[in-house]
Amino acid sequence: MAPTDPALDSVMAKILAASDLTAQKTLLNDLPEHVFTAKAFTSEDPLDAISPAENSLAYLYFLLYRCKASHGFHPALMEKLWAFVSTCDGAQIRLASDKAMSFAEALVKMASESQQPIIAIRPLATFIQRIQSNAGQLTMIHPLLAKTCLLAQSFKDIIPILDNDITDVDPSQTSIDYRDILLYNYYGGMIYAYLKRFERAIDFFRLAVSAPADVTSAIQIEAHKKYVLTSLLHLGKVPPLPKYTAQLVLKALKMHSAAYIDFAGAYEKKSNGAIKSELEKIKPQLIRDKNFGLAKQCMEALHRRNIQDLTRTYLTLSIENIASAIGLGSDPAGQQYVEGIIVQMIESGDIFARISHEHAGGMVSFLDDPNQHNNTATMDTISAQIQSATEITAKLTAMDQKISTMPEFFSKGRHGPMPDFGGYPMDESDYGMQMGYENYVDEESFV
Amino acid sequence: MDTTADIHDPFDSDMYGANPEQNAAGTPSSLSNATMGGDGADLTPADEGNEDNGNSKRKRFFKVVEVDAPNNLDLDAYIAAYKGHTKINRLEFIATRCPSLQIDALKLAVAELKSVSTMEVGRYVNLVKKLNEAVKFGGPSAANVNPELLTVDRAWADMQVQKVKQQTDLLEGELKNYKRNSIKESIRMGNIELGNHYYACGDLTSAHRCYARTRDYCTTSKHIIELCMNVIKVSIELGNFTHVLTYVVKGESTPEVAQDKELTKAKLKVAAGLSHMDLRKYNQAAREFLTIGEELVSNQYGEVISGNDIAVYGGLCALASFSRPELKRMVIDNVGFRQYLELEPHIRDLIQGFYNSNYAVCLDIMEKWRNDYLLDIHLHSHIEALYTNIRKKALVQFTSPFLTVDLTKMAKSFATTVPVLEQELVSLIIAGQIEARIDSQQKILWAKQTNKRSAIFERSTAMGQEYEKDSKALLLRVQMINHGLVVKGPASDKGVGPHGGPPDGPEDLTGQPFAMRLGGRGSGGRGGARGDQLFENTRSNVSNFLSSFAQLGAQSIPPQAVPSPTVKIYRDAVYYSYKPLGISFNFEPSQPLIPAQYTSGQQTLDPTKLTLVAIHLYKSPADQFSTYPTAFLLPAPTTIVNKSDTAAAVAPVAVVIELDMSKKAHEIVQALGEPEEKQGGGRNGNCWIGYQKSLGFAVDFAGANWEDKEMSIASVTLTRPGDCR
Helix, strand or coil: CCCCCCHHHHHHHHHHHCCCHHHHHHHHHHCCHHHHHCCCCCCCCHHHHCCCCCCHHHHHHHHHHHHHHCCCCCHHHHHHHHHHHHHCCHHHHHHCHHHHHHHHHHHHHHHHHCCCHHHHHHHHHHHHHHHCCCCCECCCHHHHHHHHHHHHCCCCCCHHHHHCCCCECCHHHHCCCHHHHHHHHHHHHHHHHHCCCHHHHHHHHHHHHCCCECCEEHHHHHHHHHHHHHHHHHHCCCCCCCCCCCHHHHHHHHHHCHHHHHHHHHHHCCCHHHHHHHHHHHHHHHHHCCCHHHHHHHHHHHHHHHHHHHHHHEEEEEHHHHHHHCCCCCCHHHHHHHHHHHHHHHHHCCCCEEEECCCCCCEEEECCCCCCCCCHHHHHHHHHHHHHHHHHHHHHHHHHHHHHCCHHHHHHHHCCCCCCCCCCCCCHHHHHHHHHHHHHHHHHHHC | CCCCCCCCCCCCHHHHHHCHHHHCCCCHHHHHHHHHHHCHHHCCHHHHHHCHHHHHHHHHHHHHHHHCCCCCCCHHHHHHCCCCHHHHHHHHHHHHHCHHHHHHHHHHHHHHHHHCCCCCHHHHHHHHHHHHHHHHHCCCCCCCCCHHHHCCCHHHHHHHHHHHHHHHHHHHHHHHHHHHHCCHHHHHHHHHHHHHHHHHHCCHHHHHHHHHHHHHHCCCHHHHHHHHHHHHHHHHHHCCHHHHHHHHHHHHCCCCCCCCHHHHHHHHHHHHHHHHHHCCCHHHHHHHHHCCCCCCCCCCCCCCCCHHHHHHHHHHHHHHHCCHHHHHHHHHCCHHHHHHHHHCHHHHHHHHHHHCCCHHHHHHHHHHHHHHHHCCCCCHHHHHHHHHHHHHHHHHHHHCCCCEEEHHHHHHHCCCCHHHHHHHHHHHHHCCCCCEEEECCCCEEEECCCCHHHHHHHHHHHHHHHHHHHHHHHHHHHHHHHCCCCECCHHHCCCCCCCCCCCCCCHHHCCCCHHHHHHHCCCCCCHHHHHHHHHHHHHHCHHHHHHHHHHHHHHHCCHHHCCCCEEEECCCCEEEEEHHHCEEEEEEECCCCCHHHHHCCCCCCCHHHEEEEEEEEECCCHHHCCCCCCCEEEECCCCEECCCCCCCCCCCCCCEEEECCCCEHHHHHHHHCCCCEEECCHHHCCCEEECCCCCCEEEEECCCCCCCCCCEEEEEEEECCCCCC
């Protein structure tokens, strides 16, 4: 325990008296570390003296160093911590977002030291919701929370956060950098994949891969690998990446996830043999990348996909025929397996069908989607969609107007549709020389 | 166009001598060999290579033909429609494929060769030999072969060989003579005559060469047409149909002056049709055949095709590839084509039957004539594909008007079994050609009742979701770019993040190499950022940069060793060269300079107007520079930054490559991978390799031989990656 500092009380007084938050922050930053861990002269805990809701900034500093110093959880500290994360003032915390991040890291550290990483999750989730200025804002704590959840395999608390699409990234408020965005999307995708919400997972991985880039990040490559596998699993094919994906990234992907792309090629052709041999070929890499589980799920999904195809060509088909049509042969075990899959698919609403055991082996009748789209549910979906589309369009229009009034836009527009020559103005004088040289080279290479 | 007075064969005696096994006929294996040899159209490597299933078809075909002869073929009438090479080719083709007609076909071929006093003695001898073997092998009509045909007429053959030799010598001599006199038209004629002679002798490649040579001597469009027709004739026999197509296009684009304009056009169309058919573009082939006009009804193009053939080829291709309205418009209502159809009434019936949905009749006709078509020199390898297509179209048409179709009935009218039909239908449904589903329990095909309303609801919902997703991603992207949240090398981002830990740069290299410090402002900058930072910093103030360079130099080199630079000024470039250090900086002025003003002292350089565009490092003795003394760093070819602390372990990737001037060519390529660009080598001067797009790095080697992997560096150029100057 640090020696009691007689000055602490006066420090506290000073802090509380500081005229505005910026001044208070400067003051806090200048204080030596031991002040925060010290007990007050009056032997009263300084944290009791200030309110976590009103003096959030100061509270954060004290709490941060407490947490750093603590090993494992103490109920008393936990209580203060809870009081803080559930009542703190987001605006104050955003002023010291780096400290908030350290605080979050210290929290995770404490949790892992007490062998219960799960403890950190709920406080972090609550903290994020407090310090966001809006629900779509990405904070620096997002990736940390996602990672912690993945390690603890507990997703209940992060799902509401993940379900909010990120619409606001502002480093001035949250001290995030591109890495946070990539990591959050990557971890988020992994969480959704774990929960088998593949559509969201694909979206998250896609966001990571298509992020604007001057160089390729390893996160993007890993995200792309998972993007390929989850897409195959969910859609049976890999949708093309958005066309604004950086060329450089695409090039790097071709090199680093070539095996995955080959696998996807075989998978999209739906030929069992080719897929199996391709899978065997890339198995070591899949295991190394820790993606083998996803790949195995892809193989199972293949059967489902084949069955779904059959619903388009058949009205009734015996289970025996289904088994042979999807390449499982005609042994009884295969048939049982097929029946199991069909039952599952009927339950999950992937197909609409009835199985009748009137005939030997069982006969499956495929039905049409009973939803005739003539009910209120459809109306609700459509009107909700129209509404959100309108909102987004409004946002887009606003952004468009904002961009078109920026001076940069005009200075760029002046050059018109001129091609970008690596940032060099295409002046006739220096261009002419270059042309001459190139022509010279061309002639040479023709010889 | 008809340049062949003589009628001969595409094989010379040498060729037969080299392939003795071709002489045996009668067993399936040797049959297939002979097929390859005997069929001009089959000779090309392309045809052999691309159609594996073509071969298997042929094998199946042999079984059929060995059992029964074609149903409708009257060999004498059939072959009378042809003249020239194709007559012999077709006869030989039939002989090798159809045992029951073998002797008759060979008899006709031998008699034909003799009667036109062929120049192609080798082929004659060979065919006689084949005929002998066929007779020995027995078979129908083996007894009534004229014994005269079974013996080789030696005296006549020797005379012919002599004649060929004389003729060849004569024509070659004449051509030489023409060339000496360099009269264009004579050279052209000489070449054509020699080509005709080679063609008559069956030396197609030489003939083709001679014909093609006339191209340089063509002066009128008539000449060009002649050239095209000659080349087309030879190329069809060689089976080189891509070549045919090229010359068809050339011919068609030539303004015509020939009197027989329509005839030429028709011939070109035939050639184009055959080419498209060979390339399995049946639709285009049909279009060519159907628009030929009435010119060729009485076999005016007998050296390639008969009027009957046009009807068959055109009709089958059209059935296999046209839609119903097209069929009506382009075939049934086509007056010109009707003339050809009259020659082959069964094709007319077939088309009518198909159009009137009499599929049983159609299939019956098709089956009856299958063997005949399998004996056609051009059609044989396409029959399977054409028949399958026609059948598919029939299936689609059959089902289209019905809500439900009983598969058993349908199978009956398509003369097949229910399981086979089911498979056919499944493949058509999957391909989207039939909108229906199969009730495999009751064997009924149900037309699919698509609820358009539902489909639209589903589609619009999906589209809405897609739009929302895309727009959100775009908005996020714009925000990221606005706030500078772009993936980039760590050295150029906002420093050590609050939680990012130390930048994972190669700390251990800091302070050692000269260029490193120079580039990274002493911070041990990462390769990827090296260029950018260095170039950015100096863009504004070159004098600061230079002095800092001198200072930096001073730390590792004794102060007296830092020389003052040699400055060279050009209109659009300024060089600061430190020759003792082996380094030179290339700056670009913001506006063109007038060098004379500076050398005469009228003006002084304003360093703030200069932008650094490149750094050159030299190895002595290049350009009187010393060798650049220390190592320099480059980013690894694919810069992977940001080894994240992800849960998924990422294999560490080398990010920086250290090089120095002592490296050899192979070491550089090993370190950086295959260069993006290469120049020079041999007569073109010293070798140069560039990695400028990705690394901003290029090397000049002191050597001009690409094979020499020990070439040493002459100089190195560093630029901002992506700058290609």
